[in-house]
Amino acid sequence: MERIYLDSNATTVVDPLVKQSMDPFFCQMYGNPNSLHRFGTETHPAMSIALDRMYSAVGAADEDDIIINGCATEGNNTVLKGAFLDAIAKGEPCHIITSQIEHPSILHTCQYLEKEHGVEITYLPVNSDGLVTLESLKANLVPRKTSLVSIMWANNETGLINPIKEMAEYTKEHGVLFHTDAVQAFGKLPINLQEVPVDYMTFSAHKFHGPIGVGGLYVRSAAPNTALLHGGEQMGKKRAGTVNVPFMVGMGLAMELAVQHIDYYDKEVRKLRDKLEDAILALPDTMIIGERKYRTPNTILASFKGIEGEAFLWDLNKNGVAASTGSACSSEELEADATFQAMDMDNNLSHTGVRFSLSRFTTEEEINSAIEIIYKTVQRLRDISSTYVGP
Amino acid sequence: MAKNDLLGGSLWDNYSNKVADRMDNPVYQGQITEKEAETLGARLVVADWGAESCGDAVRLYWAVDKKTDVIVKASFKSFGCGTAIASSDMMVELCLGKTVDEAIQITNIDVEKALRDDPDTPAVPPQKMHCSVMAYDVIKQAAAIFKGVEKGILDDDEMVCECARVTLKTIQEVIRINDLKTVEEITDYTKAGAFCKSCIKPGGHEQKKYYLVDILKETRAQMDMEKVRIVEEPFTTRSPFQKMRLIENYFDAEVKPLLHKDGGDVEILDIRDGDEGTTVIAITYKGACMSCSSALTGTLNFIENGLRDKVDDSIRVSVQ
Numbered sequence: 001m002e003r004i005y006l007d008s009n010a011t012t013v014v015d016p017l018v019k020q021s022m023d024p025f026f027c028q029m030y031g032n033p034n035s036l037h038r039f040g041t042e043t044h045p046a047m048s049i050a051l052d053r054m055y056s057a058v059g060a061a062d063e064d065d066i067i068i069n070g071c072a073t074e075g076n077n078t079v080l081k082g083a084f085l086d087a088i089a090k091g092e093p094c095h096i097i098t099s100q101i102e103h104p105s106i107l108h109t110c111q112y113l114e115k116e117h118g119v120e121i122t123y124l125p126v127n128s129d130g131l132v133t134l135e136s137l138k139a140n141l142v143p144r145k146t147s148l149v150s151i152m153w154a155n156n157e158t159g160l161i162n163p164i165k166e167m168a169e170y171t172k173e174h175g176v177l178f179h180t181d182a183v184q185a186f187g188k189l190p191i192n193l194q195e196v197p198v199d200y201m202t203f204s205a206h207k208f209h210g211p212i213g214v215g216g217l218y219v220r221s222a223a224p225n226t227a228l229l230h231g232g233e234q235m236g237k238k239r240a241g242t243v244n245v246p247f248m249v250g251m252g253l254a255m256e257l258a259v260q261h262i263d264y265y266d267k268e269v270r271k272l273r274d275k276l277e278d279a280i281l282a283l284p285d286t287m288i289i290g291e292r293k294y295r296t297p298n299t300i301l302a303s304f305k306g307i308e309g310e311a312f313l314w315d316l317n318k319n320g321v322a323a324s325t326g327s328a329c330s331s332e333e334l335e336a337d338a339t340f341q342a343m344d345m346d347n348n349l350s351h352t353g354v355r356f357s358l359s360r361f362t363t364e365e366e367i368n369s370a371i372e373i374i375y376k377t378v379q380r381l382r383d384i385s386s387t388y389v390g391p
Numbered sequence: 392m393a394k395n396d397l398l399g400g401s402l403w404d405n406y407s408n409k410v411a412d413r414m415d416n417p418v419y420q421g422q423i424t425e426k427e428a429e430t431l432g433a434r435l436v437v438a439d440w441g442a443e444s445c446g447d448a449v450r451l452y453w454a455v456d457k458k459t460d461v462i463v464k465a466s467f468k469s470f471g472c473g474t475a476i477a478s479s480d481m482m483v484e485l486c487l488g489k490t491v492d493e494a495i496q497i498t499n500i501d502v503e504k505a506l507r508d509d510p511d512t513p514a515v516p517p518q519k520m521h522c523s524v525m526a527y528d529v530i531k532q533a534a535a536i537f538k539g540v541e542k543g544i545l546d547d548d549e550m551v552c553e554c555a556r557v558t559l560k561t562i563q564e565v566i567r568i569n570d571l572k573t574v575e576e577i578t579d580y581t582k583a584g585a586f587c588k589s590c591i592k593p594g595g596h597e598q599k600k601y602y603l604v605d606i607l608k609e610t611r612a613q614m615d616m617e618k619v620r621i622v623e624e625p626f627t628t629r630s631p632f633q634k635m636r637l638i639e640n641y642f643d644a645e646v647k648p649l650l651h652k653d654g655g656d657v658e659i660l661d662i663r664d665g666d667e668g669t670t671v672i673a674i675t676y677k678g679a680c681m682s683c684s685s686a687l688t689g690t691l692n693f694i695e696n697g698l699r700d701k702v703d704d705s706i707r708v709s710v711q
Contacts, residue, residue, distance in 0.1 A: 318415065352443075
């Protein structure tokens with residue numbers, strides 16, 4: 001087997017059907033959709049179908065907005081900075097509640113707003129299961145003061161699923177806006193915004209076998225909607241910039257396919273994930289973060305005692321397996337794995353995390369091979385290790 | 392540099408081939424037993440440095456010849472990333488055949504340079520340089536064990552970052568060698584300031600004797616002074632601004648670091664022309680210097696004599 005991709009929380013392979021749907025819009029129907037002539041207008045039916053697919057995939061009402069943008073980072077920035085700009089416009093102070101385990105596109109934006117603009121930010125901790133709790137939100141939300149709550153639906157490193165429905169209902173009861181970054185949830189969990197009263201939700205096509213470089217921001221009808229980009233009149237003046245037709249078309253189909261495969265994901269991807277997880281746990285001195293029942297079906301964050309995360313990735317990569325780690329040495333940050341720190345785990349394990357994330361294109365053969373390679377890697381690196389003393 | 396900065400790339404792309412080779416196949420990985428050392432007529436030394444919680448830990452084994460103090464065999468074990476493993480492997484190689492006293496002279500810079508594929512291209516990107524610092528410290532630790540002394544005695548330097556175990560000398564060296572201009576660069580190169588952050592500037596959870604912001608400022612000032620000395624120009628013909636810069640640099644490089652060590656400080660209030668072609672520098676003391684009995688005698692002489700010696704003979708110092 002040439003190489004095995006187990007880093008699907010970073011990005012996914014584009015579904016061949018999705019690519020096929022995009023192809024005509026590069027060299028045949030390439031008109032600017034804002035143009036009056038036929039080159040432009042002939043793209044409209046496909047864009048309309050794409051929007052229908054997106055609305056249907058998340059259970060949005062026709063009165064709600066789904067704004068097509070460049071990525072979830074853009075969507076997250078739009079919501080957070082929009083809350084700040086909205087507060088300024090009303091002459092009110094801005095208070096945002098988020099959590100310690102959010103993606104950098106939330107955390108760094110909050111830190112920017114906090115430092116540069118004096119926005120009050122509350123970072124909710126996680127409990128021993130790695131989850132943000134409703135109780136923690138209740139303890140920190142201040143009605144008539146809190147401007148926005150932003151909590152991720154599922155965590156990118158652990159796959160742990162937060163109680164978004166309960167939190168959204170609670171904030172709604174208290175008249176506070178609620179945003180969720182659903183990048184790691186859409187396509188892995190059933191999502192129906194008719195049942196979950198979030199005001200804003202961000203998602204990104206490349207996490208569910210769509211192309212990289214296109215995302216969406218759901219905005220419930222009547223929720224404030226401040227544009228981040230001003231310019232032309234695209235997206236109902238809510239996000240300027242020529243619409244990327246092929247990518248929009250691709251994302252629409254990718255969302256429809258993701259919903260169609262949700263049962264397969266829950267059964268078959270979960271089965272493969274559990275097989276890999278069981279094999280890892282069969283090794284001595286290993287640990288998986290978070291109980292299975294609280295996690296998306298495709299994600300494992302494993303700790304291999306005595307082995308530093310980047311060294312593990314190096315060996316896996318050499319043997320054709322792609323995985324990931326959030327700890328210091330794999331990234332340009334120097335600190336320990338943020339999730340381990342937020343969960344207040346044993347400090348000695350904070351550099352030992354390795355994330356394996358599957359997709360619906362992952363095969364059993366790949367998992368079998370990956371298990372063999374993981375076993376060899378653990379053996380070699382524990383032999384080198386100065387801290388591993390054996391089971 | 393802007394275009395090259397736009398695409399981050401993988402850290403691994405910036406590893407030398409030697410780093411990659413040593414990561415994949417470390418030559419000196421393993422341990423030495425008491426029995427094996429005895430067979431070699433050597434004394435076994437086992438030294439640990441670092442911690443899992445910091446992301447790097449290493450154990451160094453030396454078999455030191457009982458008669459000559461030469462390290463006849465060495466090996467290591469490591470909890471760390473690829474760079475840490477490769478650095479440890481090279482560090483062991485550099486120790487071999489040297490006496491313990493010679494091995495103490497090996498620095499992290501030596502280890503990194505030995506891992507380069509060509510002399511002008513660093514073996515690892517700046518943010519991974521800290522992994523070679525570990526090698527520097529574990530050698531000192533092994534030597535201390537061998538000599539039966541505390542490691543600190545062998546340090547000709549003071550610890551600035553306890554978390555990453557980075558000393559004043561190391562920080563000053565990397566600033567000079569790599570022409571570093573920001574604290575972030577120091578952290579990239581040494582890992583100092585990456586963890587509890589107390590050593591970056593005053594106000595952290597722990598009070599420190601040295602702070603990276605001060606070390607950077609003082610070392611840069613020393614570097615500027617050295618440049619000025621190279622391009623000699625009479626002090627008296629310089630503009631008031633140039634005079635001010637020169638004197639400030641001298642204070643930052645030579646005076647303040649010494650006063651800071653005793654909890655004192657000094658501030659320049661004014662620089663003006665005095666009688667008979669003299670230049671008068673008005674200063675005021677701060678901190679511990681304010682109540683120090685030698686502030687108006689020994690300390691003042693030290694400041695004035697230094698300025699006259701290293702800047703210009705026309706200078707007089709007045710305390711206000």
